[in-house]
Amino acid sequence: MITTLPTPDPAELGERGRLTISDGTVERIAARAVTEIDGVGCTAEVTAKVSGGVATLHVRLSVSYPASVGRTTENARAHLMRRVEELAGLAVPCGHHRHRTARRGQRNQEGPVKRRPRRSTPATLTAVVLLAACAFVAVIAIQMILEQTPWVSYQSVADAVHNTHWNDLVPAIAGGGAALLGFILLLTAILPGKRTVLPLEGELDSGASRCSYRSTLRAAASAVDGVSGAKLKLKGRKAVVKVSTDRTNTDGIADAVRDAISHRLDQITPVIRPDVKVKVHAARSAS
Missing domain, CATH: 3.30.70 (Alpha-Beta Plaits)
Structure with missing residues (x-):
């Protein structure tokens, strides 16, 4: 016997549930x-x-x-x-990401990578000095409240300041030192400093730390045949490489080092490609 089942109503099918x-x-x-x-x-x-x-x-x-x-x-x-x-069965929006790598002539407006130093050293030193000064004043105030002999007598300080004139040498030196210290701290806060992370090409935000970037370029230079040692410094848009060799004839070594570093830069793909300058130091002739 064949039983024909009724066709369900499409409205009922929509009410039965959904896949989440x-x-x-x-x-x-x-x-x-x-x-x-x-x-x-x-x-x-x-x-x-x-x-x-x-x-x-x-x-x-x-x-x-x-x-x-x-x-x-x-x-x-x-x-x-x-x-x-x-x-x-889910769509992922194309290009949906918050951070983009800075292009040439552009600034990265936001990003998880801190591309500049945090200035933690001058900030820490300033905080320590201010904290020490506040603690010193607080201890003296507590000693005076408890009627104990303070580390520094307020009366002696007041007399010294009262007897000091603005045209004396001590106020001039103290004022000049304070102005110089404030100017240095202001420059430290305003000037960006060296990059700690160097941006790489690509739409997604990516970068290489300055230390790793320098190390991989130095390793490429050290791997060149005839090179016994290599040192590399990043100076703005330049990469200065100093290599040493045990050979007395240095012909072709500088070009080989430059080609090796250029090949490594092609693999890294930095946004700002540095100009490579190679200096070769050869061993002295035994004669």
Whole structure:
């Protein structure tokens, strides 16, 4: 016997329920998809927010050396968008990220990377001096309230200040020192200082620390045949390399070092490419 079931009303089908994908599910899908990308290291942090049919991803990942950070992050974004849509059916907005790398002639208005020094040393010294002065005054005030002999007599200080004139040498020296200290602190607060993180090319915000940037360029110079040692300094838009060699004939060493560093810069892809200047120090002839 064949039984024909009635066709359900489409309105009833809409009331039976719907499929909801949680944030954690999308995070696990994206974390798995990150491992499928060439050049990505072993560490990655993914957070996701699902709203309707759209998933917003925030991904922090490491890039294996010497892969290009800019190209790797762009490939990662495109791959994550495609895989999340395939596996979860959710759209990831194209180019949805808060921070962008500073281009030539532009300033990065916001970003998680602190590209300038925090000026922690002068700030700490200033805070310590002010704290010591406040503690000293507070101790003297407490001693006077308790009718104990203070470390510094208020009467002696008042008499010394009363007998001092503005045209004396001591006020001039003290005022000049205070003005100089204030001017130095003002310059420290205003001037930006050297970059601590150098921006790399790519739409996503990425950068290399100044120390790592210098180390990888120095390693490239040291790997050149005939080079026994290398030192590198970053000076503005220049990279000054000093290499030493045990050879007495230094022909071609400077060009080889320059080519090696240029090749490494092509892999790193910095926004501001420095001009490379090479100095070669050869061993003295045994004769």
